[in-house]
Amino acid sequence: MTPPASPIRLGSIDELRFSAVLADLDGVVYRGDEAIPGAVDRLRSWRERGVPYCFVTNNAEKSAEQFAEKLMRLGVPCTPNEVVTSADIAIAHLEAHYAAGTGVFCVGSASLRERVEAHGFELSADEAKVVLVGLDREFSYDKMAIAVRRVLAGASLVATNADLLRPIHGTFEPGAGAILQSIAASAGVTPRSLGKPSPEIAHVALARIGARLEDSILIGDQLETDILTARTAGIRSVLVETGVPAKHGSHIVPDYVLASL
Numbered sequence: 001m002t003p004p005a006s007p008i009r010l011g012s013i014d015e016l017r018f019s020a021v022l023a024d025l026d027g028v029v030y031r032g033d034e035a036i037p038g039a040v041d042r043l044r045s046w047r048e049r050g051v052p053y054c055f056v057t058n059n060a061e062k063s064a065e066q067f068a069e070k071l072m073r074l075g076v077p078c079t080p081n082e083v084v085t086s087a088d089i090a091i092a093h094l095e096a097h098y099a100a101g102t103g104v105f106c107v108g109s110a111s112l113r114e115r116v117e118a119h120g121f122e123l124s125a126d127e128a129k130v131v132l133v134g135l136d137r138e139f140s141y142d143k144m145a146i147a148v149r150r151v152l153a154g155a156s157l158v159a160t161n162a163d164l165l166r167p168i169h170g171t172f173e174p175g176a177g178a179i180l181q182s183i184a185a186s187a188g189v190t191p192r193s194l195g196k197p198s199p200e201i202a203h204v205a206l207a208r209i210g211a212r213l214e215d216s217i218l219i220g221d222q223l224e225t226d227i228l229t230a231r232t233a234g235i236r237s238v239l240v241e242t243g244v245p246a247k248h249g250s251h252i253v254p255d256y257v258l259a260s261l
């Protein structure tokens with residue numbers, strides 16, 4: 001797909017023809033714990049009309065079940081099957097490349113560690129063949145030191161996502177990518193990150209809802225993650241202006257821009 005020179009501004013999402021929707025969460029459906037006005041009604045109307053949707057998020061702190069619960073609480077019809085997180089992609093990556101029982105040193109939330117273990121991998125500091133990094137609010141120098149030593153001993157360094165900065169409550173916080181970079185820089189390796197903007201998460205989401213690339217749109221609020229994912233996956237992209245303010249001068253151009261859902 002040839003990137004557009006400049007995006008087409010829409011007055012309403014109804015101006016587009018599509019039959020399936022992939023959507024980011026934070027900045028599109030809600031900000032923090034508050035629903036974004038209009039987004040809930042829009043999703044409900046798609047549900048009523050039978051337009052399938054699936055959410056794609058780099059947030060690996062919570063499980064799909066927890067995201068579905070939060071969405072239901074905000075009034076958005078959602079099942080866990082309709083949420084793909086970067087943790088899902090990370091677990092799939094582990095399963096594709098490593099035997100059950102392989103040691104994984106997991107820098108991440110309790111939810112991520114539990115999932116790694118539940119999928120048959122051994123949480124280990126000493127024997128780890130993989131260092132898996134997600135956002136870890138209890139990240140410490142000790143954890144960094146263990147991770148660096150494992151990588152120097154030959155473990156591969158993979159991350160749920162490479163986001164350096166996350167919007168939160170009108171300000172920002174460092175993301176999993178900031179933790180990842182500290183380990184990668186110290187160990188002198190190039191890490192692999194699995195969430196957006198890698199196209200895989202979009203492919204998994206489309207498969208979940210039985211949708212085709214050409215019939216779908218991907219809605220997001222960030223050029224470097226959402227819109228780049230759509231671009232690399234070959235899906236039409238819609239940038240909504242309800243989330244992170246767009247950086248000027250980015251080389252990533254969405255197909256469409258919309259003030260709000």
Ligand SMILES: [Mg+2]
Binds near residue numbers: 220222243
């Ligand atoms: Mg977002």
